[in-house]
Amino acid sequence: MWETGFLRKIISTITGGKDSRESALSTSDEKLIETFINENNESAFEEIVSRYVDKIYGLALRITRNPNDAEEVLQDVFLTLAKKIDTFRGEAKFSSWLYRVTVNASYMHLRAERKHETDISLEDYVPYDENGTLMGRVASKDWSERPDKALFSKEAMEMIEKAVKELPESYRVVFHLRDIEGLSNEEVSEILGLSVAAVKSRLHRGRLFLRDKLSDYFYEWSR
Amino acid sequence: MAMCKDVVENIIGYIEAELDDKTLEELERHAGECPECQAFVRTYRRMLELCGKLRERTFVTPQIRRRLKDFLKSQTRSK
Numbered sequence: 009m010w011e012t013g014f015l016r017k018i019i020s021t022i023t024g025g026k027d028s029r030e031s032a033l034s035t036s037d038e039k040l041i042e043t044f045i046n047e048n049n050e051s052a053f054e055e056i057v058s059r060y061v062d063k064i065y066g067l068a069l070r071i072t073r074n075p076n077d078a079e080e081v082l083q084d085v086f087l088t089l090a091k092k093i094d095t096f097r098g099e100a101k102f103s104s105w106l107y108r109v110t111v112n113a114s115y116m117h118l119r120a121e122r123k124h125e126t127d128i129s130l131e132d133y134v135p136y137d138e139n140g141t142l143m144g145r146v147a148s149k150d151w152s153e154r155p156d157k158a159l160f161s162k163e164a165m166e167m168i169e170k171a172v173k174e175l176p177e178s179y180r181v182v183f184h185l186r187d188i189e190g191l192s193n194e195e196v197s198e199i200l201g202l203s204v205a206a207v208k209s210r211l212h213r214g215r216l217f218l219r220d221k222l223s224d225y226f227y228e229w230s231r
Numbered sequence: 232m233a234m235c236k237d238v239v240e241n242i243i244g245y246i247e248a249e250l251d252d253k254t255l256e257e258l259e260r261h262a263g264e265c266p267e268c269q270a271f272v273r274t275y276r277r278m279l280e281l282c283g284k285l286r287e288r289t290f291v292t293p294q295i296r297r298r299l300k301d302f303l304k305s306q307t308r309s310k
Contacts, residue, residue: 061291061296062289062290062291065290065291065295066288066289066290069290075290078290079295079298079299082291082295082299083298083299083302086299086302087306134236134239135239135271136235136236136239140234140235140236140237141234141235141236141267142235142239142265142267142268142271143235143267144267145267146267146268146270146271146274147266147267147269147270149270150270150273150274151274151277152270152273152274152276152277153273159277159281160281160284164281165281165284165285165288168281168282168285169285172282172285183282187279187282187283188282188283188285188286189286190283190286208243211243212240212242212243215242215243215275215278215279216239218278218282219271219274219275219278222274222278222281223274
C-alpha cells in the first residue's frame with residue numbers, strides 16, 4: 009500500500025519535519041495506530057516513526073554490534089512498518105510488536121551475513137567460590153563510591169558499552185530490553201518468545217557477568 | 232543461616248522488594264555482617280543506575296537519517 013504522499017510525510021518526519029504532529033504527542037502508541045488504520049491519518053504514523061527511530065536503531069545495534077548492520081536493520085524495519093502496520097491487530101502492545109519485528113530483522117540479518125554468534129551459556133556463571141562465599145572477591149574492587157562525575161563521564165560510559173558488548177548475544181538482548189529500555193519481564197518474554205522464568209534467569213546471569221566486568225574495568229581504570 | 236551465595240542468587244528479589252519477610256530477614260542479617268555482600272549490593276545497584284543512563288544516548292546521526300530518507304525514496308520509485 010505505497011502512496012507517494014504518505015511516504016513523503018514519513019520522510020519529512022525522519023529528516024526533522026514537524027507538520028501537524030503536535031496534537032499526537034501525548035497520545036498512546038495504540039491510539040495512534042488505531043487512528044492511522046481507521047482514518048489513514050498520516051500524522052499519527054509520523055509520530056510513531058518519530059518515537060521509535062532511536063529505539064529501533066539502538067536495539068539493532070545491540071544485537072548486531074555493527075553500525076552498518078544496524079542501519080540496514082533500521083531500514084528493513086521501517087519498510088515493514090510502512091507495509092504491514094495495518095496487520096497490527098492490537099493483541100500485544102504496539103511497542104512489543106515493533107521490538108519483535110526489530111529482533112527478528114536483526115537475527116535474519118546476522119544469519120544472512122553469516123555473522124550469527126555461537127552463543128555462550130552463562131547459566132553456571134557465579135561470582136562466589138565453591139563454598140558459596142564472596143570472600144576477597146568484591147570489596148577490594150568496590151567502585152560504588154566513585155563520584156558521579158567520574159562514573160557518568162563519557163569515558164566511563166564507553167567502558168559500560170564495552171562491557172555490555174561482551175555479554176553473549178542471548179543475554180545481551182534481554183539485558184538491553186530490561187535494563188536499558190526499561191521493559192517488564194512479561195514484555196521481554198513476549199518480544200523474545202521466552203518464558204518469564206527464562207527472561208529472569210538470563211537477566212540475572214547477565215547482570216552478574218556485567219557487574220564483574222565493570223568491577224574489573226573500573227578497578228583497572230583507577231590504578 | 233544465609234551466606235553470600237544466597238544474597239547473590241536472591242539479588243533481583245532483594246532489589247525489587249519481592250522477597251518474603253523470613254528470607255529478607257536472613258539475608259539482611261548476613262549482609263549486615265558481611266562487607267563483601269555490602270559491596271556486592273552497592274556495586275550491583277550502581278551498575279543498574281549507570282546502565283539506565285545508556286537509554287539517554289542516541290546513535291542515530293543526521294547521516295543515518297539522510298540515508299534512511301534516500302532508502303525510502305528509492306522504495307517509492309521502485310513501486
